Amino acid sequence: MEQIRRAAxxxxxxxxxRNKKLAWKTFKAMDKNGDGQISLLEYVNYLKKNKATDIIHPSIFTALDKDGNGSLDFEEAIVLYYIMKSGRALICKGCDSFLAGAYFSCSQCFFNGDSDSTYEICCACYGGKNYTHHGDAIFCDNYTLLRQSRSVIQQAPIKKRRKVLKSHKKTLLVAEITVGLAGLTVGAADLASKCNCSIM
Structure with missing residues (x-):
């Protein structure tokens, strides 16, 4: 979780x-009683109201609560703001915990342009085979997947890469860049077959 805190x-x-003001405004909107702390109830109510149910998971709140006092101050809420903006609210499909560090993704699910869902598991669940997924799944750790995505993107014709970059420059956030570009530059099946996640 410390890596996510530093990134945030x-x-x-x-x-x-203006975006810092928006982060502060979001914090104040969550802090309904104005005590400078966001309780679990305030957290859940705000996220439900704003249809951000993917972040409601209790393990995310626990991970955000660095000092363990049961509430979030502004410094801790900055991490929440980052998670919301970057799409890092990922939960392990094996043990149902927040993926705060390195994790593994099914490359076929990751590059499937027909589906919004992906399949991520923590290192412990992957190593211990504590998951149920399709039998031919090829898993990659998140760093390898990112690097291999870039390699495949670079193989696309330069005109196509420039067009995608230009049209998506303003809408892509943090780590979503690779996901968005990969799905547009080559077909999902082709990309998944090229990303065999070999790190040796």
């Missing part, structure tokens, strides 16, 4: 002033 702080520091 760096992300926040580079935000324009």
């Amino acid at each position: 702080v760096a992300y926040y520091e580079h935000l324009p002033a």
